[in-house]
Amino acid sequence: MAAPRRLRWGLALLGLLLIAFVSWLVLGLQHRPKRIPLPPVPVSVAKVAVQDVPISIDALGSAQPWQGVLIRAQVNGRLQSVPVREGSDVKAGQLLAEIDCAPYQATLLQTQGALERDRALLEQARIDLTRYTTLLSQDSIAQQQRDTQAALVKQLEGAVHADEGTVAAAQVNVGYCRIASPLTGRVGVRLVDPGNLVSTSDTTGILVVNQISPIAVTFTIPQGDFQRLSDVSNGFRRPMTTEALSQETGAVLGTGELSIADNHVDQSTGSVTMKARFENASGLLWPGQFVNVRLVLQTLPHVTTIPVTAVSQGPRGTFTYVIDADNMAAMRPISVLATQDTVAVIRSGLNPGETVVTDGQMSLRQGIKVMARTPNAGMPGGPNGAPGHRNAPKKPAA
Secondary structure, rough: OOHHHHHHHHHHHHHHHHHHHHHHHHHHHOOOOOOOOOOOEEEEEEEEEEEEEEEEEEEEEEEEEEEEEEEOOOOOOEEEEOOOOOOOOOOOEEEEEOOOOOOHHHHHHHHHHHHHHHHHHHHHHHHHHHHHHHHHOOOOOOOHHHHHHHHHHHHHHHHHHHHHHHHHHHHHHHHHHHEEOOOOEEOOOOOOOOEEOOOOOOOOOOOOEEEEEEEEEEEEHHHHHHHHHHHHOOOOOEEEEEEEOOOOOEEEEEEEEEEEEEOEOOOOOOOEEEEEEOOOOOOOOOOOOOOEEEEEEEEOOOOOOOOEHOOOEEEEEEEEEEEEOOEEEEEEEOOEEEOOEEEEEEEEEOOOEEEEEEOOOOOOOOOOOEEEOOOOOOOOOOOOOOOOOOOOOOOOOO
């Protein structure tokens, strides 16, 4: 009888403990505070767009005269005049400077007189040679006398040739006293004033003439981009459109053609020097001016694009946050084909019209609710969305 009684008491105690546990659970759930939902995360967004994207190479360049000439004296003397105004445009052949020519005119007269004298002596020697030849045929003079006269004719002919060379040299010096412009261009600041003595040993020169229409823009590109550029231009046989942009405002200063590449890679920098020709009819480009250079390699037609700021990198690769109709953020893996300026070209992972986050990604996680702000201006989907924003140049991705 004792054993069944203990069993009943044990079961009763177990039942009481079970009832107490269930009551504790029920009371605990009733008094647990309700979870407060997190507020939406504010983010900037943009629409996935479809547009044509030009892929280009950007570089830093400088404008240089297509041709530049330092005008120097080729004879010694006093600089008489510089009849051109500083900073004015000149034509090829226009007089730039005059050097006192009197000493060289006098030398020219002396050499011309010596030439005339030796020509007269040569003429007399030829007459005598003809006479001696006739007398020799009549056996009236010795052969030696006729040969001596023939040698004298040869000697005087040499003297005449020497005189002619001296006269030509004197005429050249006289011509050097008048310096004409070798090209059409613009005159710079005068380096020597009239009245000063100039010399062939002077290295500063008298003035500089630069051809600025057309004008050249030189720049360097990495050797990696050089191969791409060579392939697109068929070995630089096909000129490529080149733009020169203001470094201050990003405005286009001129459009030219690239057709000249240096014949070697600079091993110290791993770059190649390029030269583009600009007609510069408006005169916005000036020698020595630094500019940004843009070469359009190709245009990708009707490609899917998003702002570069919407692209993120993670341990599993490239991704972006996509906002659905319920304003919930979802991480989406994407593949980027290329980037140009503020635009990323998407190979796969997004569809046109979807909304992506462009700012505020650091506060996001999968499935969190967001509050979208106005899209950034200048981005696809924004008010001014367009590729190639000039104030934020970036190197295109391969």
